[in-house]
Amino acid sequence: MSARTVIKGGTIVTADRSYDADVAIEGGKIVEIGQNLSGGKVLDAEGCYVMPGGIDPHVHLEMPFMGTHSADDFESGTRAGLAGGTTMVVDFCLPSPGQSMLEALEAWHAKSKRACADYSFHMAVTWWSEQIFDEMQMVVDHGINSFKHFMAYKGALMVEDDELFDSFRRCAAIGALPMVHAENGDVVATMQQKLLADGITGPEGHGMSRPPEVEGEATNRAIMIADMAGVPLYVVHTSCEQAHEAIRRARQKGMRVYGEPLIQHLVLDESEYRNPSWDHAAQRVMSPPFRDEANQQSLWAGLQAGSLQVVATDHCAFSIEQKRYGIEDFTKIPNGTGGLEDRMPVLWTEGVNTGRLTPNEFVAATSTNIAKILNIYPQKGAVLEGADADLVVWDPEKTKVISAETQQSVVEYNVFEGREVKGLPRYTLSRGEIAVDNGTVCATAGHGKFVTRAPYPEVNKALSKWKEVTAPRKVVRDPENMPACV
Numbered sequence: 001m002s003a004r005t006v007i008k009g010g011t012i013v014t015a016d017r018s019y020d021a022d023v024a025i026e027g028g029k030i031v032e033i034g035q036n037l038s039g040g041k042v043l044d045a046e047g048c049y050v051m052p053g054g055i056d057p058h059v060h061l062e063m064p065f066m067g068t069h070s071a072d073d074f075e076s077g078t079r080a081g082l083a084g085g086t087t088m089v090v091d092f093c094l095p096s097p098g099q100s101m102l103e104a105l106e107a108w109h110a111k112s113k114r115a116c117a118d119y120s121f122h123m124a125v126t127w128w129s130e131q132i133f134d135e136m137q138m139v140v141d142h143g144i145n146s147f148k149h150f151m152a153y154k155g156a157l158m159v160e161d162d163e164l165f166d167s168f169r170r171c172a173a174i175g176a177l178p179m180v181h182a183e184n185g186d187v188v189a190t191m192q193q194k195l196l197a198d199g200i201t202g203p204e205g206h207g208m209s210r211p212p213e214v215e216g217e218a219t220n221r222a223i224m225i226a227d228m229a230g231v232p233l234y235v236v237h238t239s240c241e242q243a244h245e246a247i248r249r250a251r252q253k254g255m256r257v258y259g260e261p262l263i264q265h266l267v268l269d270e271s272e273y274r275n276p277s278w279d280h281a282a283q284r285v286m287s288p289p290f291r292d293e294a295n296q297q298s299l300w301a302g303l304q305a306g307s308l309q310v311v312a313t314d315h316c317a318f319s320i321e322q323k324r325y326g327i328e329d330f331t332k333i334p335n336g337t338g339g340l341e342d343r344m345p346v347l348w349t350e351g352v353n354t355g356r357l358t359p360n361e362f363v364a365a366t367s368t369n370i371a372k373i374l375n376i377y378p379q380k381g382a383v384l385e386g387a388d389a390d391l392v393v394w395d396p397e398k399t400k401v402i403s404a405e406t407q408q409s410v411v412e413y414n415v416f417e418g419r420e421v422k423g424l425p426r427y428t429l430s431r432g433e434i435a436v437d438n439g440t441v442c443a444t445a446g447h448g449k450f451v452t453r454a455p456y457p458e459v460n461k462a463l464s465k466w467k468e469v470t471a472p473r474k475v476v477r478d479p480e481n482m483p484a485c486v
């Protein structure tokens, strides 16, 4: 029989409510929630909140991209996540053009073997053919129920509208969730060339080439295409009011659209690209770029109002040397920033400690909503008997100053460098195993397991039913009411 652990004296905080109770864990699962539980190893949660571990639905570990690979692998990436209270990540499996999805999936399984925390994959649709159409069902049979589409990165990962529509309809048929990176890749490519021709070669050109309009337009287009395909839609890294407005409007009309702001876009702004240091600015190059304060306010309001549902990182870290590939041309700076270790502490500090979010809303945005959308609730994202014991014992009084010197990520800098956070894990548990103990990371490489995700979440079922009920139907007329044929 596996060892028992009891988390004692804390306040359980879920997406629904907060209450005082102990939590007992056996065999990696929560087995009991109640008062005065005893037996086994005791973890003191006095003064702490006991919450579902964070789920980051958007990371790129060892991602092949822009002529290199993102620097954090599944071991350092998941270790970083655990240090900040995140107990599960979802990475993107990216077939190269012409490559089979199943072959790419094998490669992703091979490189995720040393993960310290549980993980899953979204599959990317990077090219289109009958083979991909057929393989999508097989991918679902392998436990992946979401398919990502890049509307940007022209000439590399980008797919065209007809491919988007075909793929979205396929998602509808197989009970899967399409996701989009929504930026108009054609417009971005043209703007990049114009800026370079005008002599703007530094990282400031990155933001200028991807204004909110390119994101708003693509978000709106993807939403309309998804509606025509009769499928829900998940919009990754929603960074601006234009995109948020499209999501908000669609939801108000009853469409099933989800929006995912990143912690970076919530707290960092476009002034970073005007920093006199080329390295500083280049290290913050990601797509979409950081925006202005009005756009940040829109994202916070979306989380408060429920028009945006989850907070992710898009963790895709590159070393200083890798960022310098673009020293003469901003379009060659590898796009991406880190954030896995910082998402929960920064969101707590800037969200809960400022009164923008309640602790329960924090749990919803960092864990429970994600688990529900990805169809893994209540195995993940819950403090309930029978759920996986992916838990964080959160000390709201614990502080630190974020620094690259002490982080788990392998890169030499941190976009949140120098920021003081208040609210950190006292313990992080991954299926019952203590991965963080009073600030010390003691996670085990290889402990993480692949989490399968079944198709046909309730939202897909409801949408298919509605499409069926409202499908165009022939009017059957009595021949007596028909004029004679001429």
Ligand SMILES: NC(=O)NCCC(=O)O
Binding pocket: 060, 181, 285, 286, 287, 288, 314, 316, 335, 336, 337
């Ligand atoms: N976001 C970013 O700049 N890099 C990672 C790839 C992507 O998500 O677009």
Ligand SMILES: [Zn+2]
Binding pocket: 181, 236, 237, 287, 288
């Ligand atoms: Zn993206």
Ligand SMILES: [Zn+2]
Binding pocket: 058, 059, 060, 314, 316
């Ligand atoms: Zn991404």
